Amino acid sequence: MRLIKAATLLTCALLAGVVVAGAAFPALAMSGLAAKAGADSFQDLPSELTVPRVPEASQVYAADGRTLMATFFDENRQDVPLADISPAMRKAMVAAEDHAFYQHNGVDLKGFMRALVSNFTGNSRQGASTLTMQLVRMSITYGATDPNEVVAASEDTNGRKLREMRLAAALESKLSKDQILERYLNMAPFGHGTYGVAAASRFYFGKEPRALTVPEAAMIAGLVKSPSYYDALDSEGKGFDLTVERRDWVIGQMQETGAITAQEKAAALAVPLKVVGKRPTNGCTSAVHNDWGFFCDFFYRWWMDQPAFGATSYDRERRLKGGGYRIITTLTPTVQQAAHKNVEQYLPTGKKNALMVAAVEPGTGRVRALAANRTFGLDAAANPKNPISSNPKQADAGMRATYPRTTNPLLTGGGDIDGYQAGSTFKMFTMVAALEQGYPLSYEINAPQRYQSKYTAAAGTESACAGTERWCPSNDNTSMAGKHDMWTAFGRSVNTYFVPLEERVGAAKVVDAAERLGIRFRADNDAATAKDPAAADGWGSFTLGVSATTPLDLANAYATLAADGRHCEPIPVQEVRDHDGKVLADVVKPKCDRAVDPEVARAALDAARCPVGDQSAYGKCHGATEADAYRVIDHPVAGKTGTTDGDRTASLVTTTTTLSVAGIMANPDWPETTANMDHDVVNPAVYETLADAMKSKPKKDFPKPKDGLVYGQQRSVPSVACKSVDDARAVLRNAGFEVDVDENRVASNCPAGTVARTDPDGRTVSGGVVVLRLSSGQSSTGTTNNGPASTEGGAASGQSGRRR
Secondary structure: OHHHHHHHHHHHHHHHHHHHHHHHOHHHHOOHHHHHHHHHHHHOOOHHHOOOOOOEOEEEEOOOOOOEEEEEOOOEOOOOOHHHOOHHHHHHHHHHHOOOOOOOOOOOHHHHHHHHHHHHHOOOOOOOOOHHHHHHHHHHHHHOOOHHHHHHHHOOOHHHHHHHHHHHHHHHOOOOHHHHHHHHHHHOEEEOOEEOHHHHHHHHHOOOHHHOOHHHHHHHHHHOOOOOOOOOOOOOOOHHHHHHHHHHHHHHHHHHOOOOOHHHHHHHHOOOOOOOOOOOOOOHHHOOOHHHHHHHHHHHHHHHOOHHHOOOHHHHHHHHHHEOOEEEEOOOHHHHHHHHHHHHHHOOOOOOOEEEEEEEOOOOOEEEEEEEOOEEOOOHHHOOOOOEOOOHHHHHOOOEOOOOEEOOOOOOOEOOEOOEEOHHHHHHHHHHHHHHOOOOOOOOEEEOOEOOOOOEOOOOOOOEOOOOOEEOOEOOOHHHOEEEOHHHHHHHOOHHHHHHHHHHHOHHHHHHHHHHHOOOOOOHHHHHHHHOHHHHHOOHHHHHOOOEEOHHHHHHHHHHHHOOOEEEOOEOEEEEEOOOOOEOHHHHOOOEEEOOOHHHHHHHHHHHOOOOOOOOOOOOOOOOOOOHHHHHHOOOOEEEEEEOHHHOOEEEEEEOOOOEEEEEEEOOOOOOOOOOOOHHHHHHHHHHHHHHHHOOOOOOOOOOOOOHHHHOOEEEOOOOOOOOHHHHHHHHHHOOOEEEEEEEEEOOOOOOOOEEEEEOOOEEEOOOEEEEEEEOOOOOOOOOOOOOOOOOOOOOOOOOOOOO
């Protein structure tokens, strides 16, 4: 038996000698069969050994390029050049794992033979793997495409060691010692999910690897042998003490290799081991700034939609978590801070109603802030700390609410979030469509208190006109009735102006304008209606904001107008660099198109200055629904308020030429809530966020629209005083005007029931509405029924309920 064992040992030793000689000293093996076998083997050398690309964490920063938002990784690793690793760390690793690293050619012959003899005689199992051989093993493991390859790369056999020796020698012929050491330090595992010395340095000591001291470097180097066995964070068990022993041994080895002096060894041994154990952020739920979580999630969802990062969602996620990208987002810390501060001031986290604010840059689509009174965290369904949902149906099913924690994309839409009704902010899209059809801002309609539309009311509702199936929207405030142009109708949010205007333009064109400006129809019913022109043309209540939207889409739609009609898709990223530092410019290039003509955009914004207390370039604003906005922002500003049926949502959007901010207050769990949303909450949160963002910025006015879309083609109104209604109507229609009759009589010298005067008289826009004022038959001075400015009025809607 001993003879057989000795013969086996001799055979293996001779075989090993041939292979090792050829591996360590290639020139000596270039003869006979050994030379041919070696040449054939080296031709099959895996390319990943020369240029290993192991998984590396991607880092995501704010727009300043300095403030870290989050990291994404499967393995916590960030590669660093050898120059950024302290000399102490380099020497400690050599001392701990491979004294002869700078002398051998990849294989330590003496160590291998010693280990081979010891292993075959059964005395003990010895390693003798050089740093280069260890790098080979890790590279094979990372390059494996089959689980069996991973097992083969790590099994404790002499055959595996022979393969490693062969490949290590080949690797040393291609890379310098420093290149090998750099790759090793960036690839090795150091416990607690850290890979590479940079991650280990930050985790254990909270510092960059260039700043590691001798005792710190020795501790990290000592972990490679068995990261789970030497656990410095195990203060209650033996792990901490074992780590200290291992560290002190490495320090001793550093003196033995000449890396440090005896005095330096004594000083290092005297330093107590103190570890931080600071885990890095991984993903959006552990973002460095928790109030940035919703933006981080928007970035993640954007990344997962980009074909440039892979053909499938799996490929894209692997690229993000292992590609080592350096990503600079569009989030501006000061704007985000302002949005978060104002949201928390007016509706703190922990309330069932959500206050959501989004900020977008006109002309680029770059999203500058996303804030909500929610903690971005575990899904509500998995979080027992969340209360039961306020939605009765969800409550009956035991579902939890989306507050105070949620990962639902409340501000950007997607998943279970279709959005929220934004009320009269959608009147903007009717105005844009009308301007595109040639209706000027001065176009007048005699808006009654209650208007019988051509649209059908929803069955069983109270919004139908008496005795008909017609939808009859109305204004809450009777003083809003009367003749209006787009400035006053938009400024005072007159429902019975915008419904007939939508009829004349065509609701399908209004829906199309909204989509071009950036409104996305996520709800199935909304999307189906928007895609069908015939169905869209019957969507009478669309102008009153019954379609679901999000704060981000709303801000972006108004940002499109502020950019002279140039629409850009909302984007969370402004720079992406790959592992090699190459800028991926095409990925982050804004995707923009011409949504509306610049003159249309300028005219629409001129009217949109009225609701928020600013003044149009033509001085036509009279009345506002949120006059404090302009006073607080103190910059030229445009925007609109919006309220839905029963005050179930409240919204405000404001925009300057450089930033658009929109906010919506709603209950995401129960959109049909009976609770009233409060403009005193959402409005200041929006305009104060914009005011904070615009501080110290130069004031820039909106471009003044040309007269064409302001006054249109003017023509004289024929005199029809004292004519009958029928005769007057015929004369005016022949002159190209539309005619309305005001049944409220006015005193005049004309016979009762005839036309006392027209409104307007003189000149007005071609195709505009001329109102006939009928005589009471009593001679007196005329009066007007236009009332004072008021807050936003409501509308009874068979399709959507009351909308403002």
